Amino acid sequence: MTANQIRSEQAISEAAALGEKIARGATLFSKLRDNDVAIATTPKDEVWHQDKVSLHHYRPLAEQKIATPVLIVYGLIGRYTMADLQEDRSLVRNLLKLGVDLYVVDWGNPSRADRWLTLDDYIDGYLADCVAAIRERHGIDKVNLLGICEGGVFTTCYAALHPETVKSMMLTITPIDFHGDTVENRLGHGFINVWTRSLAPEDIDRLIDAYGNLPGEFMGAVFSQMTPMRTLLKYNLDLLEVVDDDKKFLNFLRMEKWIADRPHHPGEAAKQWLKDLYQDNKLIEGTFTINGRKVDLGNITMPVLNVFAKDDHIIPPATSQALGAKVGTKDYKELPLPGGHVGVFVGGKSQALLGSGIVNWLAERS
Amino acid sequence: MTPLDYMKAMAELWGRGGKDFAAAQQNFLAGMMKATGSGTPLGALPTDMFDTQGLAQANEALSKLWSSALEMSQTITRKMQSAEQQDPAVAELLSKIFDPRAWLSGTDGMDQALQRMAEGPRLADLWDTERKMLTLFNAWTALRRRSLEHNAVILEAWIRAAGRFAKDLNEKADRKEVLGSWRDVVTLWVETANTTLLETQRSEPYLNSQREVLKASTDLRLAQQEMAAFYSEIFGYPTREEMDDVHRTVTELRRELRAFQRANRGTKTGLRQQSRASQSRIQHDPDRGTSS
Numbered sequence: 204m205t206a207n208q209i210r211s212e213q214a215i216s217e218a219a220a221l222g223e224k225i226a227r228g229a230t231l232f233s234k235l236r237d238n239d240v241a242i243a244t245t246p247k248d249e250v251w252h253q254d255k256v257s258l259h260h261y262r263p264l265a266e267q268k269i270a271t272p273v274l275i276v277y278g279l280i281g282r283y284t285m286a287d288l289q290e291d292r293s294l295v296r297n298l299l300k301l302g303v304d305l306y307v308v309d310w311g312n313p314s315r316a317d318r319w320l321t322l323d324d325y326i327d328g329y330l331a332d333c334v335a336a337i338r339e340r341h342g343i344d345k346v347n348l349l350g351i352c353e354g355g356v357f358t359t360c361y362a363a364l365h366p367e368t369v370k371s372m373m374l375t376i377t378p379i380d381f382h383g384d385t386v387e388n389r390l391g392h393g394f395i396n397v398w399t400r401s402l403a404p405e406d407i408d409r410l411i412d413a414y415g416n417l418p419g420e421f422m423g424a425v426f427s428q429m430t431p432m433r434t435l436l437k438y439n440l441d442l443l444e445v446v447d448d449d450k451k452f453l454n455f456l457r458m459e460k461w462i463a464d465r466p467h468h469p470g471e472a473a474k475q476w477l478k479d480l481y482q483d484n485k486l487i488e489g490t491f492t493i494n495g496r497k498v499d500l501g502n503i504t505m506p507v508l509n510v511f512a513k514d515d516h517i518i519p520p521a522t523s524q525a526l527g528a529k530v531g532t533k534d535y536k537e538l539p540l541p542g543g544h545v546g547v548f549v550g551g552k553s554q555a556l557l558g559s560g561i562v563n564w565l566a567e568r569s
Numbered sequence: 570m571t572p573l574d575y576m577k578a579m580a581e582l583w584g585r586g587g588k589d590f591a592a593a594q595q596n597f598l599a600g601m602m603k604a605t606g607s608g609t610p611l612g613a614l615p616t617d618m619f620d621t622q623g624l625a626q627a628n629e630a631l632s633k634l635w636s637s638a639l640e641m642s643q644t645i646t647r648k649m650q651s652a653e654q655q656d657p658a659v660a661e662l663l664s665k666i667f668d669p670r671a672w673l674s675g676t677d678g679m680d681q682a683l684q685r686m687a688e689g690p691r692l693a694d695l696w697d698t699e700r701k702m703l704t705l706f707n708a709w710t711a712l713r714r715r716s717l718e719h720n721a722v723i724l725e726a727w728i729r730a731a732g733r734f735a736k737d738l739n740e741k742a743d744r745k746e747v748l749g750s751w752r753d754v755v756t757l758w759v760e761t762a763n764t765t766l767l768e769t770q771r772s773e774p775y776l777n778s779q780r781e782v783l784k785a786s787t788d789l790r791l792a793q794q795e796m797a798a799f800y801s802e803i804f805g806y807p808t809r810e811e812m813d814d815v816h817r818t819v820t821e822l823r824r825e826l827r828a829f830q831r832a833n834r835g836t837k838t839g840l841r842q843q844s845r846a847s848q849s850r851i852q853h854d855p856d857r858g859t860s861s
Contacts, residue, residue, distance in 0.1 A: 254823060318813060319820040328827050335834065391767040401776035406784060413790040415813065428770060432763035 228446030240456045243284035245295050247307070251336040255311030256329045258336055261299055268302025269565045271347050271370050272337055275307040276330060278353020279468045279476075280422055282461070283307050285548050286351065289457050292549040297558025303565070308333050310466070315415035318470040323494045325472060326360045334361070334368055345370035345505075347565065352376050352518065352544075353476070356486065359526070360493055363502045371568055372503065373561055375510040376518045376544055379500075380487040380525030381480050392516045394429045399481040407477050417473035419465035429516055458549070487525055500529035508564045510538040510547070510557060517544040536564065627717040634724045641731045642668055701796050708789040715785040719778040722769070730765035734758055 251258040275295070277283035286307070287295040298305055308330065313320065337346050347370050350358025355377025362369045382400075384393025411417065445451035468476070485491035491498045507530055511523040520539065527535050538560050542550040547557055737757060769775050798808040807815075 253827070315812075316816045317820070319817045324820075324824060328824065332827070332831070335831075390764070390771075394770060397771055398776065398779075401780055402783070403780075406780065406787070409787045409791070410783065413787045413794070431766040431770070432759050436759065 224443060224447045228443075228452065231447070231449060231452060235456075239453060240460055242289060242457050242460055243287045244290070245287050245293060245299065250306075250340065251333065253329065253332060255313065255317065256333075257309045257311065258333045259307050259309060260340075261295060261305040261307070263304070264296065264299040265302050267304050269304065269347075269562065270569055271343065271345065272304040272306055272341060273298065273347040273349050273373075273565070274333060274337060275305065276348060276350045276354035276358045277308070277310070278351065278355075278357065279310055279313070279325070279466065279472065280353050282464050282466065283309060283351075283354075284461055284464065285545065288461060288549050289454065292454070292551075292554055294548055294554060294558055297554065298562065301558060301562040303562060306333070306337055312466050313416060313469045314467065318411075318415040320469040321471045322357070322360075322475045326357050327364065327494045330357055330361050331365065334365070338368065344368065347371050347373070349373045349561070350375070350377055352378075356480070359486070359500070359503070360491070360498045362505065363498045363500055364493060364496060366502050366504055369505050371506040371508070371565065373508040373510065373564070374523070374526070375557070376512055376515055376523065376547060377509070377526075378480075378518050378522040379529070380522050381482075381484045382487075383522030383525050384519045386521035387519060389516075389519065391429070393519045393522070395425060395517060396481060396519075396522075398425065398428075399477055402477075402482075404478050404482065407474060411470040411474055414470070416470045417468035417477075419467050422468065423462070423465050426517070454549075458545075487529065500526065501531040503530040504532050506534035506536075506568050507532060508536050508538060508561065510540060510560070512542050512544055512547045512553070513539050514542055514546075515544045534568075538564075627714045627721070631717045631721045631724065634721050634728070638724050638728050638731070641728060641735075644735075701792075701799060705789070705792040705796055708785070708792040712782070712785040712789050715778065715781040719775075719782050722774050722778045726765050726769040726775075727762075729769075730762045733765065734761045737761065 245261055245264075247259040247261045249257050250260045275283060275286060277286065287293045290296060295305060295307070310325070310329075334346055334348075338344065345368055348358045348362060350356070350373070352375070355374040356379075358372060358374060359377065359379065362372045381396060384396040414421075442455065445455050479485045479491055483490075486498060486500075489497065489499060507526070509523060509526055511518070511520045513520060515523075524537065527537065538557075540547050540553040540556055540560075542553045547553045734757065794809050798810065800806075801808045
């Protein structure tokens with residue numbers, strides 16, 4: 204190998220700057236309190252609960268402009284707090300400020316005791332009851348649904364099974380065609396799809412038998428693998444980049460807080476998620492069933508807004524866009540946003556576009 | 570702190586994730602030798618019942634790769650500095666950045682997560698039930714073996730990445746390009762390494778070895794549960810299986826209750842709608858002389 208040069212004086216100078224950074228960061232770190240990194244702080248009230256699931260109604264931040272309430276439905280992987288990470292990066296606040304009457308469902312912290320809960324329970328049980336509770340509170344027949352990621356799949360199934368109760372459906376970063384990662388086959392994109400298909404169905408069954416659920420830390424490890432060098436650098440170089448900047452450092456810590464809060468996925472529901480959907484792709488094939496009823500995407504006759512991230516490495520765009528050809532409505536619109544999976548909600552540009560994009564679309568259909 | 574101290578601190582920070590790997594390997598192998606040797610509690614058991622051969626083979630393969638990777642790492646680090654400007658702090662930093670141990674400790678999060686989960690309950694004091702213990706021990710050995718095999722796949726990827734990186738550096742040197750900053754070096758390394766890792770993750774060897782780690786981890790967990798169930802029964806405690814049965818019953822009862830409540834709510838709503846409809850009919854009935 205030919206010798207390459209790194210100038211020592213340059214390295215020493217950079218090291219000195221680095222030292223100053225670390226010193227400033229240490230000072231900032233010593234002043235931090237729990238409240239400084241609190242997430243999901245937008246005020247809300249619990250209006251319904253059953254078992255570990257609760258429904259919350261956000262307090263308004265502006266005059267209501269969209270007549271029909273919107274229910275945010277997150278999935279069981281991760282937590283809804285992503286939609287309200289911090290005051291200036293909050294889909295929840297953006298929607299409230301634009302006059303949306305907003306609800307969110309919190310699935311709680313499933314434990315091994317919840318091993319036997321199925322997607323049927325979540326979609327046809329808890330979610331259906333949340334919708335019923337909102338309809339009853341407002342004396343209305345239909346609500347607007349806003350599904351996020353796995354929650355978008357719940358929303359899609361619910362809308363297909365109970366279209367008479369859904370005024371419009373909005374999806375964000377939602378997989379519909381679980382084999383759609385092969386359309387573009389981008390390096391570093393769709394690893395969960397590839398990984399899940401590399402397993403045999405019995406591997407998944409035994410995993411759930413052994414642990415009773417899909418452990419949160421396990422899924423966290425799978426996500427970390429998707430950005431291998433990022434994972435390796437996160438707590439050294441990345442942290443050093445932001446450690447002396449109050450705002451960036453707090454953003455970093457809040458995001459870490461959200462990532463660390465990864466609930467276990469109930470076992471039987473996880474089997475359906477990984478085998479029926481990721482492996483067998485039953486949703487797009489029209490063979491997925493909930494409580495013995497086929498989920499027919501053609502029954503989705505209400506207006507649909509499908510939001511996806513153009514650089515989403517977890518849910519590649521094609522996996523979301525597949526919905527367009529399957530729904531039973533002509534009022535179908537796609538909203539591609541710049542950035543990645545989480546960037547849609549917290550990225551400076553995307554999160555603003557997401558809030559206004561949703562409200563403008565709703566207003567046109569009010 | 571002087572700039573050199575800061576540079577050392579940075580090197581330490583970089584290497585934090587990977588520094589314990591070698592020590593852990595040594596401890597593990599020492600423990601294995603002790604466990605399978607004579608004069609120990611395990612030594613009293615027939616050692617040919619333990620499946621240690623596969624583990625030894627996996628370890629040998631990893632050791633060979635390890636030597637190659639370390640040699641390559643040292644060569645890269647050495648060549649990154651010009652002979653006349655040796656700076657120990659910079660050398661230390663570079664050696665940490667190009668240390669393959671960081672990959673093994675930082676990129677196999679899945680492996681670590683599985684091992685943490687599998688090793689939850691400690692059952693080291695259960696020596697009376699040889700058969701179950703052997704199953705458990707073999708499951709543990711199998712997990713270690715699969716982990717070593719998976720690490721070998723990752724290490725091969727590191728060697729490939731290091732080779733590409735060295736090639737890039739040579740080409741830059743041929744073009745008389747100067748790398749002005751260690752950050753330039755790190756950026757080049759990160760880009761090269763990331764691409765190689767992502768390619769590796771989609772390869773059959775990687776997916777297969779990871780699947781084997783997952784299966785071995787699950788087997789170990791199930792073997793542990795079998796031991797736990799054995800003792801639970803002796804002491805009259807509920808087993809995991811019994812608890813699962815109870816939870817299943819509770820879930821099914823809740824499901825029925827929800828369905829009942831929903832049906833009840835539907836009936837009430839239906840009655841309210843019927844009542845509203847008939848009220849409306851009465852108000853519009855001309856014979857009753859009312860209208861709203």
